[in-house]
Amino acid sequence: MDEPEPAGDFDYLSGFGNHFSSEALPGALPADQNSPLICPYGLYAEQISGTSFTTPRSHNLFSWFYRIKPSVTHEPFKARVPSNERLLSEFSQSNSTTNPTQLRWKPVEIPDSPTDFIDGLFTLCGSGSSFMRHGYAIHMYTANKSMDKCAFCNADGDFLIVPQQGRLVITTECGRLNVSPGEIVILPQGFRFSVNLPDGPSRGYVSEIFGTHFRIPDLGPIGANGLASPRDFLVPTAWYEDKLNPGYTIVQKFGGELFVAVQDFSPFNVVAWHGNYVPYKYDLKKFCPYNTVLFDHSDPSINTVLTAPTDKPGVALLDFVIFPPRWLVAEHTFRPPYYHRNCMSEFMGLVYGGYEAKVDGFLPGGASLHNCMTPHGPDTKSYEATIARGNDVGPSKITGTMAFMFESCLIPRVTPWSLQSPFLDHDYYRCWIGLKSHFNQESQVPNLQNNGK
Ligand SMILES: O=C(O)Cc1cc(O)ccc1O
């Protein structure tokens, strides 16, 4: 296990989509312009663009770094050996499979052999292509060792990381983030970052989006407040190391392949920065769910934390939705998720606790995929327990749980190693096989214990 990281060592700025600025030395940010002839302290100015230069201002993302040496100072990129063959950023018939079956995985074991965040990443499913700037990939990671003398840079897309076990201390060019299970972190396309594992063995989920960025959803009739609040998104503050570091490598994921470039200094050499293109974290406990209702069951979109849009209004490339602790209040209503088929595809994970639609088999660190139009819903035990409780249940509170869903309009293909995985639950379908017919054409009153009164 690595040295513990002091929790108090992290300072953050707060807000979503703000134009932030931060300096680790007073006066390091040029006062009146971005690109002075000579920058304060002899720093180099460097811009990172997260959207095209001409993207309308409302969605334009960019930041300026003032750094000791510019990113360009490195030897040529070479293919990384070993590569990571289990990482994909393009999904085609030749490398992945379509599969309409309900799929579920048990928690993948964390290896004993030394594995860092980069080598521990593996793709479960995805759609589209990083080259075409449209699509997404869903990965998981299992790791037990901090990244050593290297930084990762994802040229393909943005990472949304959901740690499930083990804290991540992530050093980025904007500063350092301390991310615990129950929190999420977004590392936008192109940022260099290094992942330390102060708690040792770690596991988590990652969604990667190509060609767009996450937003907090519009709230519509909910009003100005509710769900995720902009001020609860935390952005790091400038932090730098002025270290000669011969043999430091930048590992660049580019078109799903890994390349390395060697340089002789730490890339975390940004003394000051400003901009709205930033890494950030969010504590899911801060989310205020809005689904206490008079009757019936809200669609899960009511619990959207972040959404990555497509060009079609209301159609997400990827929604990040959570099922957090919350009050269930409703009359004559089946409270677990209804049975359904969805034109969107639903990938689910569980950070801790249990999920209301599955009595067993869906475990923290496990995952499920209910693909486009594939039927799913509560397992037999959840259904029967709900019916047995009947109509007279008062308000009840779901506690101690954090499940989530990545939901997309694009149909994911599944990777061969996920289908051949020893953690694939071949018996998943059985959880619904026991659902009995209660149909009685002689009686309109449902023939179910305590039901329909
Ligand atoms: O399938 C799931 O468990 C996720 C889900 C939850 C819910 O409350 C309603 C619809 C839905 O897809």
Ligand SMILES: [Fe+2]
């Ligand atoms: Fe669903």
